[in-house]
Amino acid sequence: MAESGAWVPEGVDITVPNASRVYDYALGGVHNFTVDREFWHQTERVFPEARMVARANRAFLGRAVRWLMEERGVTQFLDIGSGIPTLGNVHEAAQEIDPRARVVYVDIDPIAVEQSRSLLRGNPGARAVRGDLREPEVLLSDSRLQDFLDFSRPIGVLMVAVLQFVPDAADPRSIISRIGAALASGSHLVLSHTGPETTAERRERQERVRQLYEQTPTPLVIRDRRRLLDLIDDSFEVVEPGVVTAEQWRPDSEEAAEIPPQPTALAVVARRV
Numbered sequence: 001m002a003e004s005g006a007w008v009p010e011g012v013d014i015t016v017p018n019a020s021r022v023y024d025y026a027l028g029g030v031h032n033f034t035v036d037r038e039f040w041h042q043t044e045r046v047f048p049e050a051r052m053v054a055r056a057n058r059a060f061l062g063r064a065v066r067w068l069m070e071e072r073g074v075t076q077f078l079d080i081g082s083g084i085p086t087l088g089n090v091h092e093a094a095q096e097i098d099p100r101a102r103v104v105y106v107d108i109d110p111i112a113v114e115q116s117r118s119l120l121r122g123n124p125g126a127r128a129v130r131g132d133l134r135e136p137e138v139l140l141s142d143s144r145l146q147d148f149l150d151f152s153r154p155i156g157v158l159m160v161a162v163l164q165f166v167p168d169a170a171d172p173r174s175i176i177s178r179i180g181a182a183l184a185s186g187s188h189l190v191l192s193h194t195g196p197e198t199t200a201e202r203r204e205r206q207e208r209v210r211q212l213y214e215q216t217p218t219p220l221v222i223r224d225r226r227r228l229l230d231l232i233d234d235s236f237e238v239v240e241p242g243v244v245t246a247e248q249w250r251p252d253s254e255e256a257a258e259i260p261p262q263p264t265a266l267a268v269v270a271r272r273v
């Protein structure tokens with residue numbers, strides 16, 4: 001992809017790696033720049049498992065959406081930190097089951113929002129807005145959300161591989177709690193998060209990846225199971241099987257066979273009581 005084209009929205013710095021574009025490249029997308037690709041190659045040199053982690057995470061997202069629709073009757077979704085559209089987007093999984101399903105994508109990255117809008121052209125059931133998870137009241141009062149989703153009915157709120165870019169200083173527990181306060185009972189949170197590696201050798205390599213992320217606008221925060229659960233207050237109840245690795249969350253047999261265990265991709269779903 002060209003490095004300076006009309007498609008680069010104003011204000012986008014293409015000289016520093018960006019989480020959404022790095023992830024896009026990791027999953028085989030084309031909306032990324034040299035700096036993102038080099039960053040990913042550096043990451044993979046240190047941590048070759050990273051691509052599988054991204055795939056396990058993405059597969060979890062699809063399973064969770066299908067499960068919420070089929071088992072919990074949820075037909076509206078708010079995907080925060082949605083990233084650049086790639087394979088298996090939320091609206092594709094949801095509208096395949098119910099063509100009337102509604103999805104709002106939110107991302108802080110203008111390129112992710114622009115690419116989502118371009119993909120969604122002609123789809124009346126899905127839209128993309130730019131927003132910052134760290135400002136939940138601003139995000140939730142946006143008329144493009146309020147006019148489109150019915151907050152008196154359950155909503156599936158996805159924060160998949162995004163809370164790891166929200167530091168403790170931004171108080172992610174309070175952010176989730178404030179989002180939860182706007183949701184009807186029966187809504188669900190779908191979270192995934194980078195967790196700690198399980199062996200000393202892998203932890204040492206993971207630490208080098210964490211240090212790499214220091215050069216991006218969104219440094220990486222690693223949280224273990226306990227810290228992930230601590231982000232969810234008691235207005236939610238955690239759904240079985242609790243916090244597990246992404247590929248262990250209600251696997252269907254094909255995916256379970258395809259993706260080997262990825263200890264760092266933690267996943268959990270919780271229901272608004």
Ligand SMILES: C[S@@+](CC[C@H](N)C(=O)[O-])C[C@H]1O[C@@H](n2cnc3c(N)ncnc32)[C@H](O)[C@@H]1O
Nearest residue numbers: 020023081082083107108109132133160161162
């Ligand atoms: C690793 S990607 C995950 C994409 C998608 N959720 C998935 O799992 O396939 C993380 C995304 O979160 C976005 N992001 C980071 N901080 C954010 C914030 N404060 N508000 C909204 N989006 C944010 C990034 O721009 C990026 O697109």
